[in-house]
Amino acid sequence: MTTKQQADAAVAPLASLSRRKLLKTALWASAGTALVVAGGFAWLRRSPVDELPAPDGLKQLSASEYHLFRRAIEVLLPTDGTLLTPVAQIPVIANIDHLMGLVEPAIREELGIALGLFDNAAVFSGLHGKRFVDLDDEAALRYFDVWSAGNTLQRTLATVVKKFVYVSYWRDPATWPPIRFDGAVSDRWGIPSLGNSPLPDESVEVTA
Amino acid sequence: MSRIDTVNAVPAQGLNVVQASDVSAAELTLRADAVVIGSGAGGAVAAYELARKGLDVLILEAGPYVPSTEFSEDFNDSLERLYQDHGGQTNKEGDLLLLQGRCVGGSTVVNGCVSFRTPDFILEEWGEKFGLTNISPEAMRPWFERVEEHLSIKENGEHEIAMHSRLVRDGARKLGWSVKPFKRNIRECALTGHCLSGCKTDRKQSMLVTYLPWAMAHGARLHSDTRVTRILENGGRAVGVKAEVVGHDGIKVADMHVDADIVVLAAGAVQSPLLLQSSGLANRSGQVGKNFACHPSMYVAAKYPHEVYPWRGALLGVYVDEFLTPEKGGFILEAGGLGAVEMCLLNEPGSGKPFLQFMEEARYKSGIVTLIHDHNVGEIRWDNGRKVVDYKVADSDFPSMLAALKASAEIHFAAGAEKVFVPSVEKLEINSVDEIDTVLAKLENKPQRLRLVSYHPQGTLRMGADPANSVVAPHGETHDVKGLYVTDASLLPTSIIVNPQVTVYALASYISSEILKRT
Structure with missing residues (x-):
């Protein structure tokens, strides 16, 4: 079975669904027993992380969203053994929380549902019967890769999670020196501003 | 129409913009000869071309005023x-x-x-398919040359x-x-x-350092944080706009009413059709927002x-x-x-x-x-x-x-x-x-x-000679509402393949000349 076939098989009932009002229906139809509540899900499997609180100071992320992104950061940014800035030194979660605050409220609501789907769908995706937050590293990475090659909904969700994580790491200037990205240079180089341009010479008019 | 003949000096840097933080009244009523919606490529050029001929011009920009001294050279920060x-x-x-x-x-x-200039074969196609023979390659050449000179465009x-x-x-x-x-x-x-x-460092010749300060030197006023919510019409003529002044915290500061005989719509190819749809105007063809x-x-x-x-x-x-x-x-x-x-x-x-x-x-x-x-x-x-x-x-x-x-x-x-x-x-x-x-x-x-x-939305208020399948007439005025002009990339009846900023500058210059002929 190819990666794509695995992906299609994993969440086949969701294949034609991509809009938010159908997301809840999608999970319901797939899991059969899912209890879907407004703005979120009752979990298809309990996880040890459900008992753990989110850190103080988060303004946008729910506890479940925090745990999902925490796990995604661990598997998507394995900086140990690389020359890159250790992920532990970068406030990736805080940056994700900030980005969430920029999302239009209606889309933010959809996003919450979508993230819940991403987490829960791993239960019935044929992987390990676990939520994404409980997958081991290898399975979690495979989950991302399978979904990146999957149906429209899967590709969308995998991309969304990755983008939040990647941007929230790489936006921090502390991540730039190892890849020799220069960042802001004008002040450092002492480049003067040219300011506003002077009024143009209007002695000749266009004659159309 | 009022006539403003005084020309002020262009400030060395920055613009004297009225921002939400400057507004204390809950309701503002303003009067202008021409109100320009949007301060980008189409709006800024139109504002300057009208102001330098003595019209009292008011520019309304939904976004914030961020002077170049505050640019961070950080792409994420800039996106936000x-x-x-x-x-x-x-x-x-x-x-x-x-x-x-x-x-x-x-x-x-x-x-x-x-x-880029608009490719000749695109302009020729517009002439053949949309009746836009007035903006042929030959007719547009002086307008391209004008904006290229103004904006230091060179290889x-x-x-x-x-x-x-x-x-x-x-x-x-x-x-x-x-x-x-x-x-x-x-x-x-x-x-x-x-x-x-x-x-x-203001090397890019954007509107921020060219046409906007030039328009303001000729008396144009510029309000940022001001989102037009409706274009007003009476008896088939545009008569002004309604707008909201919104602070950077998202809280409305004031309602604004502007009386103007000329409305220039240049909010961009996404926002301009949305505004016309909200206003219920200029859509006899059913093409507003299409294409x-x-x-x-x-x-x-x-x-x-x-x-x-x-x-x-x-x-x-x-x-x-x-x-x-x-x-x-x-x-x-x-x-x-x-x-x-x-x-x-x-x-x-x-x-x-x-x-x-x-x-x-x-x-x-x-x-x-x-x-x-x-x-x-x-x-x-x-x-x-x-x-x-x-x-x-x-x-x-x-x-x-x-x-x-x-x-x-x-x-x-x-x-x-x-x-x-x-x-x-x-x-x-x-x-x-x-x-x-x-x-x-x-x-x-x-x-x-x-x-x-x-990077190049376009085509949503397309220009054409036939009111049955276009929104804007060849001279830039909407077919349905007199005094309502469009000068942004919404006009382009087909995609032009190349980056469209010079096309918009040149069309806005040309349409401004048509506005002045009719004023």
Whole structure:
């Protein structure tokens, strides 16, 4: 079975669904027993992380969203053994929380549902019967890769999670020196501003 | 009409903008000869051209005023402060990022300075199919020359062609393809590579440092943080606008009412049709918001065996126009640099370690931006109070996308690249010329398959001679509402393949002359 076939098989009932009002229906139809509540899900499997609180100071992320992104950061940014800035030194979660605050409220609501789907769908995706937050590293990475090659909904969700994580790491200037990205240079180089341009010479008019 | 004959000096730096923080009254009532909605390419040029002829001009900009001294050269920060929807504007499917400036100066503040005239064959097509014989290549030439002179548009010198662009030039030349230096609207480029975050040292000749200060020198007033909610009409004539002044915290500060005999709509090809729809105006043809096109772009990155540093030097150096005309493919390829954050968003090298390796090797990357002559198949509309950008790449355009991808890969390999990354959601890499066709054959025209970006929304209030299938008449006034003019990229009846800023500047200049004839 190819990666794509695995992906299609994993969440086949969701294949034609991509809009938010159908997301809840999608999970319901797939899991059969899912209890879907407004703005979120009752979990298809309990996880040890459900008992753990989110850190103080988060303004946008729910506890479940925090745990999902925490796990995604661990598997998507394995900086140990690389020359890159250790992920532990970068406030990736805080940056994700900030980005969430920029999302239009209606889309933010959809996003919450979508993230819940991403987490829960791993239960019935044929992987390990676990939520994404409980997958081991290898399975979690495979989950991302399978979904990146999957149906429209899967590709969308995998991309969304990755983008939040990647941007929230790489936006921090502390991540730039190892890849020799220069960042802001004008002040450092002492480049003067040219300011506003002077009024143009209007002695000749266009004659159309 | 009032006449303002005084010309003030252009300030050395910055603009005297009325911002939300300056407004203390809950209701503002203003009067102007002409109210201009939007301060980007179409709005700023119209404001200047009308103001310098003595009209009392009021410019209303929905976005904030961010002086260039506050530009950070940090792309993420810039997305949040200077772009529409904090850089998160997408189509309905979420697979096409639609980047538009939302600040005083509009997209001209954050574009890459690329300055093309409208191709002659496009203008000729508009004449044949839409009755726009008044804007033939011959008729438009003086308007192009005018804006090119005003905005210091000239061809890149050799020092403005960075390593990433030299590679593309080398590859194209080896293949025998036409490749040319860009023309750009810039003075003494400082080669920072941060064009998309605004030019901190005012070298880019955006509206922020040219037409807006010039218009204000001629008496134009500019209010930022002011979102027009309705265009007012009486007896088939535009008579003004209603607007809201909204603080940077999102809280409304004041309602505004403007009386004006002339309304110039230049809010951009997404916002302008939405405003007309909200106002219930100018839609006898049913075309308001229809015919959206956007030049869906891909960034085709490649890894080279040597360091390239794609963020160093002028952002855009050369372009390949071998395939410009529709019979040869209808696309152009632009050699473009990019920074770390953009790089992590535009490619999919795999999850985990492969991704980190991709980023560790960032300085070895170079890239090509593809622009295609897409059909006008999209639509902008409201849906339960939410903006919808309904656009998918047409099946008829997909071959052009693939051809542009293939040509980009061929250029990279001809220039010595080791590997080309297909800008797809799933991991797709090409390791040699022989693999190009096999890998690209895996792509399908389905949502969330390619990583697409658009910088050029256009076509949603198209111009034409026939009121039955166009919104705006050939002289720029809407067919249905007298005194209501459009000067932004909404006008373009077909996509123009190339970057549209000069087209908009020239059309806005021409339409302003038509407004003055009728005033």
